Amino acid sequence: MSESFDLILRGGRVATPSGMVEADVGVRHGRIAAIGHLTGAAAESIELAGLAVLPGVIDTQVHLREPGLEHKEDLATGTAAAALGGVTAVCEMPNTKPSTTTAAALADKLARAKGRAWVDHAFFIGAAAENVGELRRLERLPGCCGVKLFMGSSTGSLLVADEPTLAAVLSQGSRRMAVHAEDEARLQERKGLVEGGASPAMHPEWRDVATAVMATTRLLRLARPAGRRVHVLHVTTGEEMALLAEHKDIASVEVTPQHLTLAGPECYERLGTYAQMNPPIRDEAQRQALWRAVEQGVVDVIGSDHAPHGRDEKAKPYPQSPSGMTGVQTLVPIMLDHVAAGRLSLERFIDLTSAGPARIYGMARKGRIAVGYDADFTVVDLKAQRRITNLWIASKCGWTPFDGMKVTGWPIATIIRGHVVMREDSLLGEPAGHPLRFLETLAG
Numbered sequence: 502m503s504e505s506f507d508l509i510l511r512g513g514r515v516a517t518p519s520g521m522v523e524a525d526v527g528v529r530h531g532r533i534a535a536i537g538h539l540t541g542a543a544a545e546s547i548e549l550a551g552l553a554v555l556p557g558v559i560d561t562q563v564h565l566r567e568p569g570l571e572h573k574e575d576l577a578t579g580t581a582a583a584a585l586g587g588v589t590a591v592c593e594m595p596n597t598k599p600s601t602t603t604a605a606a607l608a609d610k611l612a613r614a615k616g617r618a619w620v621d622h623a624f625f626i627g628a629a630a631e632n633v634g635e636l637r638r639l640e641r642l643p644g645c646c647g648v649k650l651f652m653g654s655s656t657g658s659l660l661v662a663d664e665p666t667l668a669a670v671l672s673q674g675s676r677r678m679a680v681h682a683e684d685e686a687r688l689q690e691r692k693g694l695v696e697g698g699a700s701p702a703m704h705p706e707w708r709d710v711a712t713a714v715m716a717t718t719r720l721l722r723l724a725r726p727a728g729r730r731v732h733v734l735h736v737t738t739g740e741e742m743a744l745l746a747e748h749k750d751i752a753s754v755e756v757t758p759q760h761l762t763l764a765g766p767e768c769y770e771r772l773g774t775y776a777q778m779n780p781p782i783r784d785e786a787q788r789q790a791l792w793r794a795v796e797q798g799v800v801d802v803i804g805s806d807h808a809p810h811g812r813d814e815k816a817k818p819y820p821q822s823p824s825g826m827t828g829v830q831t832l833v834p835i836m837l838d839h840v841a842a843g844r845l846s847l848e849r850f851i852d853l854t855s856a857g858p859a860r861i862y863g864m865a866r867k868g869r870i871a872v873g874y875d876a877d878f879t880v881v882d883l884k885a886q887r888r889i890t891n892l893w894i895a896s897k898c899g900w901t902p903f904d905g906m907k908v909t910g911w912p913i914a915t916i917i918r919g920h921v922v923m924r925e926d927s928l929l930g931e932p933a934g935h936p937l938r939f940l941e942t943l944a945g
């Protein structure tokens with residue numbers, strides 16, 4: 502029987518659930534309709550010989566800054582950066598201005614994304630003392646990927662630091678909760694260390710290993726009796742990885758490409774405040790500990806913590822300089838470079854960047870190249886040698902901590918629900934990202 506398709510991807514090496522196979526992929530009505538040697542007709546056909554066709558990469562931690570912080574980034578520029586970097590979907594963080602803590606704020610973000618977002622998307626609701634009683638309802642709204650909890654203060658005003666409120670937040674609702682785990686009391690106690698003209702290299706001294714370990718320990722202690730699943734964002738220490746490994750029934754784990762790639766003191770000497778983020782980039786021994794946790798399977802997801810700030814803001818003296826760096830556009834090339842260097846397999850890359858995100862948040866029809874799933878693909882050239890430059894960065898701030906880095910492996914095309922939105926470093930067509938749908942709230 503000869504079928505007809507809207508699109509056929511021809512001749513690539515396709516990452517299927519049974520492994521890498523040389524195959525065509527047929528797409529109909531935005532979904533994968535067939536995988537194999539396809540003889541049917543297609544409205545559009547793309548030759549991908551020599552390239553790898555991966556499930557669409559999903560970045561579950563990006564700050565796109567709209568509303569209120571549009572001078573740093575907005576939903577159009579941030580999602581353009583995502584598409585150019587081979588990312589097909591993003592989960593966006595609530596530390597905007599005002600913070601995303603209400604149904605109206607979520608609806609506003611969804612309306613702003615319509616016709617402007619280049620990739621599929623969902624938004625976190627921020628946990629705050631004022632909305633604790635509402636969280637159970639808010640986390641189930643369409644377009645919401647769950648609740649985000651800041652246990653330590655970072656960019657913006659979102660913070661839940663006292664134990665009774667933390668326990669209340671964890672008891673309200675049932676979806677997996679994303680958590681920034683740094684201990685606020687210790688951060689305040691140690692702030693004096695960086696006041697009065699300290700160097701950015703002091704950032705990991707102020708926000709030290711104990712600051713992270715204390716918060717993660719407390720989180721697990723409170724989440725356990727609540728039976729609450731938590732996703733610990735940007736884990737930076739081997740000590741936390743050991744703890745988290747003991748709680749894999751309720752805890753999933755994210756690491757970022759920057760914590761796997763950069764290390765102090767070198768990065769602070771070279772990049773100054775551009776290497777400043779929360780939690781901080783630590784030393785080489787901790788970077789190695791994160792890689793061990795990747796190897797051991799403790800890490801579920803790689804998220805970029807894309808957190809753009811302008812050069813003028815980063816030029817302020819530390820610690821007035823804001824924390825955060827761009828990342829959504831460089832996630833794929835940086836991690837493919839690690840694949841090329843033999844630090845992780847392509848299979849593990851897929852596990853961490855598409856299967857993992859889809860699994861931990863229960864994303865409907867995402868994260869897998871299989872018939873019936875959305876036709877989302879990150880097409881990559883595993884051998885391409887390219888240089889990451891600030892000029893390539895589509896974010897408003899126009900910089901990346903990886904400027905000048907030579908990498909092996911590059912995203913060649915981004916395909917979302919059968920639409921080719923990026924090819925050879927150019928955006929194509931119009932922004933047509935959709936809200937993500939989640940297994941736990943499909944009726945919503």
Ligand code: DOR
Binds near residue numbers: 777778779808809
């Ligand atoms: O470095 C960071 N920047 N860490 C965060 O937790 C927030 C982020 C931001 O929004 O700038």
